[in-house]
Amino acid sequence: MFSLLRSACMNCHRFRMSRVEVGKAVAKLRLLDAGAVVEAGDLDAMLPKVKAKRAAAPSPAAGEEEALDPGRDEEGGGDDEEEESEDAYLRRVDDFVEKCLAGARARGRACRRRITVEEDELRRAVNDFTRRLQAKNKCENCGAHSPKYRKDGYVKIFQKPLPKKLAAQNEARKFGVKKHEEILARMRRDKPARRADSDRSDMDDDGEELPEEDGDEEVEVGAPGEDPPSEKQTLMTPMHVKGILQLLWEKEGKALDQLFGRFLPSGKRSASSAEMFFVDVVPVTPTRFRPASVMGDKVFENPKTVQLTAILNCCERLRELQASAKAKEEPEAAAAGPGTPNAAPKKPALASIVDAWIQLQSDVNALIDSTRAIPAAKNIEPVPGIRQALEKKEGLFRKHMMGKRVNYAARSVISPDPNIETSEIGVPPVFAVKLTYPEPVTYHNVKELRQAVINGPKVWPGATHVQHEDGEVTALEHLSKESRIALANQLLTPQDFKSGQEAGAGVAVRINKKVLRHLRDGDVVLMNRQPTLHKPSIMAHRVKVLPGEKTIRMHYANCNTYNADFDGDEMNMHLPQNEIARAEAMFIASNDEQYLVPTSGSPLRGLIQDHVVTGVHMTARDTFFTREQYHQVLYGALRPDEDGTGGGRVVTLPPAILKPRKLWT
Structure with missing residues (x-):
C-alpha cells in the first residue's frame, strides 16, 4: 500500500510513470502469466516508431529520440514515416499480446502450471515494475510534482511538504487544486454506505472533515488554495489514503488487477480494489477457543480476549469523542446562521480523535502481529498476536502439528560420526530391536530368518512376529526357546488350508510366510530433518547398527543437505515396509543421488568446517x-x-x- 501511495500522482491520480511504460509492463506481465517467456523478451524490443510526447525511454533527452528504434530508418521512410501516437503504439502492443496468448492457448500452454523459470521471470518483472513506479519524482503524464511520504512504524503515514520551488511550479500550472475536492467527493460518495453499518459511520464522518482543516495543524491535510505548505509534516488519515488509492484504481485498474488480482478456479484473474488494504471488520473467534485461565482463586482472561477488549474500548472512546465534538459544533453552527458552512472540530478535539484513531490502528496491529504495534512499557511483555501463535518453534505448526509419532518410525538426537560411510546412518540398538521389516521367507533367506526367530524379540538380530499364509500373526515374545525353534523349522512348510473357489477346485494357495525381523545392517531407511524445505530434506540411508550408542549417528557430509548441526538437532527415521518402497529409497532417494540442490543446481554435499579443523589438527607437528x-x-x-x-x-x-x-x- 505504501509503495502504491508513493507511486501515485496527486494531480491526475495515475501512476507517475508514462502510459507507454505502464501499458508495456502490463502487457509483459500478461505474457509471463501465460508462460510466454520468449514472447515477453520480444516485447521488450518492440519500441514506438516515433517517440511520443511523453513516452518513456531509458534516456528522455531530446537528442536521443532516434535511439528508441535504431532500425527505424533502415526499414524505410526515416523522417517520412508517419508518427505513431501513444494510443496507436499501445494498440499495437495489445494486438501482439493477444496474438501470442491465442497461440499459447492453442498449444495448451496457458492452462498448465508455470515452471520455475517462468515463475522467476514473472517475479523479476513484477519487482522491476514496482521499483520503476516508485523511482519517478515527477508525473510523466501531467507534469505535476507530488509530495513524498514516510512511515512511522506500522501505524502512521506522514506526507512531507513539497519544496517551495516545486510547490511554486505546481501553483503556476494550477496543479493540485482539484485533488482534495476529488478525494472529498470520493469520501462523501462512500458515506451513505458506511452509515448503514451501525454506529461505525461516526468514525468515518469526522475522518472526512480532516482534509478541510487548516494546514497549520500537524494532524491535518492542507486545504486547496491555502498558503504554501509549512515545514510541518501532515498525518495521513486512513480515509484520506483510501480515497487516494480508490482514485488510482479508477485510472490504473488494469495494471493493478494484473499486480494484485487473484486467479479464479476458471484460470482468469479477478478484479482487485483498494479495499484489500483496509480492515473494516475484525473477526472474533468463539469463546470456546479463548478460555480463561484459572490460578488458585484468580481468573485471568485469555490474551486474545484482552486484545479484542482493547479494540472495543478504543472504538467506544472514538465514538464518544466524535459525539462530544458534534455536540459542540451544533450550537456554533446555529449561532452562525444557515448560510454559514459547518465549522470543523476544534483542534484539541481533533487531536484527541486522531490519537484515538492511531491507538485503534495499533490495537488491531497487535491482534494480528504484536511486533507491529506501538511498543508498550519496557518491563511489559506484549501479548502474542495471531502471527506469534503460528510462527517459530512454539507456534501451532511446529509445536502441535510436526514431530508426531507414526508407525515404523523413530526419532532421536543426532551425533557426528566420521567413521561411518556418508551413505550410512548409525542406529542405536534400542531402535534396531523395535523397528521390524516383514520379510517373505524363501529358500535364499530361510537360514537367516530361522536364526532370527530363534533369537526372539530381545536378542538382536532377531524377530518379533511370524505372519502365516492366512494372515494370522504369532507373537514370539511369550514363546519359549523350544517353541521358537519348532516354529522356525516350519517356515518353509506350507500351511494346510484352502480358501474360496480354489478350495473347490483343489488348488492350494501358496503364499510365503513373513518374518517381522529386526532392523539390521544394510537395510534402507528414510531420514528426515524438519522443517522439510526441499526434496533432499528426506533421503535414504543404509543402516549400520552401532552397539553401545544411544543416539542416531550421521556423517558430516550430510549436514548441508539437511541444514543440520549437532547442537541438539533431532531427526526422524522411517523404515519402508515393502520391496517397492525399498527399491525407490535405494535407487531414487539414496543420499548419494542427492548431490545437487533442485532449485539452483549447486552442490549440497561436501567438506564443511569440521573437515578443515580436523585436517589442521592431524597435520600439526605434535600430533x-x-x-x-x-x-x-x-x-x-x-x-x-x-x-x-x-x-x-x-x-x-x-x-x-x-x-x-x-x-x-
Whole structure:
C-alpha cells in the first residue's frame, strides 16, 4: 500500500510513470502469466516508431529520440514515416499480446502450471515494475510534482511538504487544486454506505472533515488554495489514503488487477480494489477457543480476549469523542446562521480523535502481529498476536502439528560420526530391536530368518512376529526357546488350508510366510530433518547398527543437505515396509543421488568446517598416531567406493618415532 501511495500522482491520480511504460509492463506481465517467456523478451524490443510526447525511454533527452528504434530508418521512410501516437503504439502492443496468448492457448500452454523459470521471470518483472513506479519524482503524464511520504512504524503515514520551488511550479500550472475536492467527493460518495453499518459511520464522518482543516495543524491535510505548505509534516488519515488509492484504481485498474488480482478456479484473474488494504471488520473467534485461565482463586482472561477488549474500548472512546465534538459544533453552527458552512472540530478535539484513531490502528496491529504495534512499557511483555501463535518453534505448526509419532518410525538426537560411510546412518540398538521389516521367507533367506526367530524379540538380530499364509500373526515374545525353534523349522512348510473357489477346485494357495525381523545392517531407511524445505530434506540411508550408542549417528557430509548441526538437532527415521518402497529409497532417494540442490543446481554435499579443523589438527607437528590409528586413517583414505579392500597391497611408511613406542605422523 505504501509503495502504491508513493507511486501515485496527486494531480491526475495515475501512476507517475508514462502510459507507454505502464501499458508495456502490463502487457509483459500478461505474457509471463501465460508462460510466454520468449514472447515477453520480444516485447521488450518492440519500441514506438516515433517517440511520443511523453513516452518513456531509458534516456528522455531530446537528442536521443532516434535511439528508441535504431532500425527505424533502415526499414524505410526515416523522417517520412508517419508518427505513431501513444494510443496507436499501445494498440499495437495489445494486438501482439493477444496474438501470442491465442497461440499459447492453442498449444495448451496457458492452462498448465508455470515452471520455475517462468515463475522467476514473472517475479523479476513484477519487482522491476514496482521499483520503476516508485523511482519517478515527477508525473510523466501531467507534469505535476507530488509530495513524498514516510512511515512511522506500522501505524502512521506522514506526507512531507513539497519544496517551495516545486510547490511554486505546481501553483503556476494550477496543479493540485482539484485533488482534495476529488478525494472529498470520493469520501462523501462512500458515506451513505458506511452509515448503514451501525454506529461505525461516526468514525468515518469526522475522518472526512480532516482534509478541510487548516494546514497549520500537524494532524491535518492542507486545504486547496491555502498558503504554501509549512515545514510541518501532515498525518495521513486512513480515509484520506483510501480515497487516494480508490482514485488510482479508477485510472490504473488494469495494471493493478494484473499486480494484485487473484486467479479464479476458471484460470482468469479477478478484479482487485483498494479495499484489500483496509480492515473494516475484525473477526472474533468463539469463546470456546479463548478460555480463561484459572490460578488458585484468580481468573485471568485469555490474551486474545484482552486484545479484542482493547479494540472495543478504543472504538467506544472514538465514538464518544466524535459525539462530544458534534455536540459542540451544533450550537456554533446555529449561532452562525444557515448560510454559514459547518465549522470543523476544534483542534484539541481533533487531536484527541486522531490519537484515538492511531491507538485503534495499533490495537488491531497487535491482534494480528504484536511486533507491529506501538511498543508498550519496557518491563511489559506484549501479548502474542495471531502471527506469534503460528510462527517459530512454539507456534501451532511446529509445536502441535510436526514431530508426531507414526508407525515404523523413530526419532532421536543426532551425533557426528566420521567413521561411518556418508551413505550410512548409525542406529542405536534400542531402535534396531523395535523397528521390524516383514520379510517373505524363501529358500535364499530361510537360514537367516530361522536364526532370527530363534533369537526372539530381545536378542538382536532377531524377530518379533511370524505372519502365516492366512494372515494370522504369532507373537514370539511369550514363546519359549523350544517353541521358537519348532516354529522356525516350519517356515518353509506350507500351511494346510484352502480358501474360496480354489478350495473347490483343489488348488492350494501358496503364499510365503513373513518374518517381522529386526532392523539390521544394510537395510534402507528414510531420514528426515524438519522443517522439510526441499526434496533432499528426506533421503535414504543404509543402516549400520552401532552397539553401545544411544543416539542416531550421521556423517558430516550430510549436514548441508539437511541444514543440520549437532547442537541438539533431532531427526526422524522411517523404515519402508515393502520391496517397492525399498527399491525407490535405494535407487531414487539414496543420499548419494542427492548431490545437487533442485532449485539452483549447486552442490549440497561436501567438506564443511569440521573437515578443515580436523585436517589442521592431524597435520600439526605434535600430533602422533598409533599403529591402529595410522591404519584406520589409511583405510578411510584409500578404500574404494564399493565395500571391500580392493584386493591390493598397501605399502606403509616407517614410523616417525621408534622408542619408547612406534608412532606415525
